[in-house]
Amino acid sequence: MNERKLNETNDNNNEYTVKVEGVEPYRRPIWQRFFSSAAAVAVMAGGVVAAAYMLPKMSSSNHLAAQAEEQTEAEAVTEAATETAAETADTAVSAPLSNEEMKKLFEDNVNVYFEAAALSSDTNTDYSAEPIQFWRYWGEYDESLGDDFGMRREGDSLYYLATYYKVKEPRSNDINELKDYYSQYIYEPEREFGLGFDVSDCAVDSVIHQPTRYLDIIGYNGGIYSTQHIVTAMPVNEADRGEIICDKALYATDDSFTWERIYKVYNADIGGQTVPVKAESIQLDFEKLSDGSWKVTNGEVAGDEYNSSLDYYALDTVFSNAGGAYISSNMGIDFDKASNAASDYITDVIHRERAFYTLWERTDKLPENYEHITDDYVKDNNWLKFTYREAFTHDGPDVDIFTDSNGTIFAVAER
Incomplete structure (x- = not known):
């Protein structure tokens, strides 16, 4: 990892950027980000998806010279046709999406994204079930921390005690099935939502010996557990979100785009205060992967009091101003x-x-x-x-x- 990054330090609207060191940085979706001159924004570095392919093995040459020559000519014709078809396919795949295609991708994916994020929501937390605790990975030990850092040290690794609460009625009680399902729509859901793995073989209050921070959501003894209990700013279902006042694409390239949908919501909450009319934004970032498929790479929700004099379509950046589109080297x-x-x-x-x-x-x-x-x-x-x-x-x-x-x-x- 680069030693210096612009990074988010907390979620309380008084974030500040510092130079940090770390491993496996990722960010969770921010469900309520309110506007003010003091609103701070995280910087995220993206990843890149790569794929490899193998060429078919050529036929053996245990034939007569004339047959070999005939075969070579046929193969040359076939290879030329294949290359032409591949070039045509590449051209088709690299063509930019239309506005209608981008909007459809948004509508096909937005509810699934919210469903995955709701695994960590307060409303989906089963507080009647007994919570469990594990020591989960924090990072590597640094001498500058001293000895009184409130964590558990094993070798050069530090762990902190995390409390997990049971998730009510997840799509599956198998963490691997959850990851497989959400991976159809979301690029690396483990990064985006902290989806981890099954820890049923670990005793409660023991260390999860896995040097990863993707442990916000885990599987344990036939249940799904989460450490984060965020209050969602937007209902999971489209019908409950309010009146749509803006649909627009931003940052569109051949390989990526951001779609933003803004709603008008009446008698809504902003920072614990009720406003008569609120403008609420959903932003999903998409990227085309190496296999030609499009997946969600990031999502944001933000809101501010509705301003009738503001043309939300005219904004040339996302209304949430939460850092723009997801960035990866693919772009x-x-x-x-x-x-x-x-x-x-x-x-x-x-x-x-x-x-x-x-x-x-x-x-x-x-x-x-x-x-x-x-x-x-x-x-x-x-x-x-x-x-x-x-x-x-x-x-x-x-x-x-x-x-x-x-x-x-x-x-x-x-x-």
């Missing part, structure tokens, strides 16, 4: 390099060592007041914008840092 963007470059710029050029956070989004625009840094960058308008902001004092202007797809900073603007 031709080196997100790790870009985020590290932005972090270095903040500490080395802006000279801010204290707590800060950084919002980010994909963009194809530059502001009029930008400072040009270099001409040596990729001019394809496939850029990232990192916005630096003081975490607590808000002392000083916000700074937008623009990188190209290779992570090169080429423009900076204050606002």
Whole structure:
């Protein structure tokens, strides 16, 4: 892992970005993210899916010379036809999706995504069942932690005690069946939702000897258990979500897109207060995998008080402003390099060592007041914008840092 990442530190709307070390970073969907000038946003680095294929083995050559030559010519014709067909297929697969196709993918997947996320919801927690505890992996030991860190150390690994509550009526009580089902729709549900594995062979209160953080949801003695009990901001069923006021695609490429649906919800909650009308957003990010299939890679829910003067279709970034689309190297963007470059710029050029956070989004625009840094960058308008902001004092202007797809900073603007 890169030693420095822009990373989320908590879920309480006072998040700040720091330099961290870790393994297997992943993020859970954020179900309630409210707008304010102090709202902090996580930065996530994506993964890449790869596949391999094998060519059929050629026939043996135990034939007469004339037959071999005849066969070779036939094979050449067949191979040429196969290559032509493959090129045609590749062209068809790489064609961009229409707006209708993107919308259908959203509608075919959104309820499944919510169902998977609801495994960790408060409403699906069976509090009548006895909770169980296990020591689950936290990370590697660092001498700077000292000896009083409240965790259990075994060798160089640290574990913390986690309480798991039984999930009510999951689709299956077999954790592997759950993963197999959700994998049909969601890219790496273990990363997105923390789906782990069966730990029935572990005694309660013992250590789960598995160096992974994908243990938010586990199987145990014929049941499914979860550690996180989030309150969902959006009903699982479409009919209960409110009036649709916006459907739009964002960040669309041949291999990825974001679809956002915004609802008007009456007498809704925002941060514990009821507002007459709320605008609530669902954002799903999609990516085309190497086999040509499309899967959900990330989801967000966010809301703010409805603003009748705001054209929600005109927004050129997701309404939730929760970091834009999922980023992986399949999209031709080196997100790790870009985020590290932005972090270095903040500490080395802006000279801010204290707590800060950084919002980010994909963009194809530059502001009029930008400072040009270099001409040596990729001019394809496939850029990232990192916005630096003081975490607590808000002392000083916000700074937008623009990188190209290779992570090169080429423009900076204050606002």
